[in-house]
Amino acid sequence: MQFELTEEQKQIQSLTQQFSNNEIRPIAGQADQDQKFPMHIYNEAFSLGLLNSTLPQAYGGAGLGSLELVLITEALCHGCLGIGAALCINTLAAEPILIAGTHEQKEKYLTRLTSGAMASFALTEPSAGSDVASIKTKAIKVPGGYQLTGSKIWISNANMAEFFVVFAKTNPEAGHKGMSVFIVPADSEGLSVGMPLSKMGQRAAPACEVFFDNVFVADEQLLGKEGDGFSIAMKVFDHSRPMVAAFGVGLIQRCLDESLAYAAERESMGKPLFAHQAIAHKLADMRIRLETARLLTYQAAWRLDNGFKNTIEASMAKVTAADSAMWAATEAIQVFGGMGYSTEYPAEKLFRDAKVLQIYEGTSEIQRNIIARELA
Template identity: 65%
Template sequence: MHFQLTSEQLQIKELARQFADREILPLAAEADVKREFPMQVQAKAVELGLVNLTLPESVGGAGLGCVELVLVTEEFCRACLGIGTALCVNALAYEPILLGGSEAQQQRYLAPLAQGRFASFGMTEPGAGSDVAGIRTRATRTEGGYRLQGSKIWISNAPLADYFVVFAKTDMAASHKGMTAFIVEAGTPGVTVGPAMGKLGQRAAPTAEIFLDDAFVPEDRRLGAEGSGFALAMAVFDHSRPMVAAFGVGLIQRCVDESLAYARSRSSMGKPLIEHQAVAHKLAEMQMRLEAARLLTYQAAWLVDQGQRGTMQASIAKAFAADAAMWCATEAIQIFGGMGYSTEYPVEKLFRDAKVLQIYEGTSEIQRNIIAREMARI
């Protein structure tokens, strides 16, 4: 057992750090205010091979592993969680095609992503978030394919996407066993993408509703067999949750960086803030949670790369990193005092960006349910 990254992984992490500092960080505040994703950042990241890292070389990807993905994700999200999310979340959309798609589907739909296009993962509905099996979007078999009826909400990158991986019920009475996944192209008649939704944080990552009004999807765009959608989604989450945990790790690192710099430069009662034990203990606790979140995230990613079942570890990493990010963002504002509440400093943005980490990709409560279930199974 060892805890060292390879020289290649260190090079990738450093390249991502330099890119984040040069291309993402200077745009973060403006992108948050304007609620816009800076497309030029995507183009530059594609040019350097820093996005869609786990796409296989056969479709033009880098063919790297989940560990490399979380290393890059962490650096991007340290600079800006909104921009970083938009850059990285393609991995959530293409993972179902990697895991459940045919060779023809992979060639047709993955290659454009390697060239800089976008796709979205469509699971959440207005009435079904944590209750994945409760989705009501239905897919009715018809000649040559299916008719999809329903809607999805909180779909990341939906306004940018060329297609969506949509989960629907082919058997409404069969609960999770009636769920099936489909590739739905954005230009399909009956498919409408709503305007970008207003959000508390991560405003640079566009999020929208998708409306499916009797949209026809050919049978060759179904992923796997009918009824296999739930199992596919659960497998996807095992692969994607380490990446989402890395969202939190990056944000925690930024909280540490900003808080430490401020505590060194700002004085109170005749000495720097860092020399006050109350502040020093907050910084120490931040660092403790950062180290723990990072190690848990790397472990979960490593299990993916080893082909091992890591459901519990992925949920632990995701829940811990999300909760730690929210705690650290809250304490960062406390260290900054009144200035932490001001938009003059970045910590108020970190606070707003952090909260949704405890909600999307399975709430922190749902992660604890998964962990307890896995404990009982083991």
């Protein structure tokens, strides 16, 4: 068993961390305040080859594995969880195409991503979050294709996407077996995108409502077969959850870095905060939780890369990283004391950014349900 990264992986990690430190971190606070995604960061990350890393070389991608994606993601989210998450959405949108797309669909749409386009994954609805099978968006069969009607919410990068991967019911009476998935161009007649929603955290990462008003989608835009949508979504999550767990790992590392630096500099009762056992133990626990989350995340990614089933490992990584990120951000504020509550220091932003990790890509409760189901 080898826990050491390869030289190539170390280089990828180092390059991404340098980019995160030099380009993302200095603007993160302002981007959060402005609630605006810095498009120049996307362009620079794209130019460096930090995006589309897992897309096959045949379609212009780097052809790297899930572990390399995790290393890139962790470093990006260390700089800013909102910006880092937004930079990774193309990977999520590409997964259904990689899993179920024809060669023609991959050639048409994956090459657009590797040419600089952005895309969005459209599953969540106002009344269907954790209960994926209860989506209401419908795809009615018409001559030559389907007509989509309904709406989605919390769709990341929707206002910047050139196309959407949309889940809809082709047979509403069949429950989860009646769900299908389509590639829908953003300029389709009847498709509209709302303004970015105002959020507590990750405010540099836009998330919008998307509306489908009798949107025509041609037959060739269907991914897989009718009724494959739910199984495709579940496969996507096995692929995407290690990446989302890495969101949390990057934030935990940032919480530890900021807390350790402050505890070494700030004095109380005649000695640095770190010299007080109560504070030192918080930092020790942060490191414990960081390494636990990181190892679970790397394991989930490694299993995927090596052809092993990773459903339970991906859920363990996601729930551990998410819950530990929220805990670490809370403790970071405690280490900073009153200054942790101030917007002049990064702790409060880390806290706001962390919370949604326990909600999106499957809540912490849903992850525990999955783990329990896999144990049975």
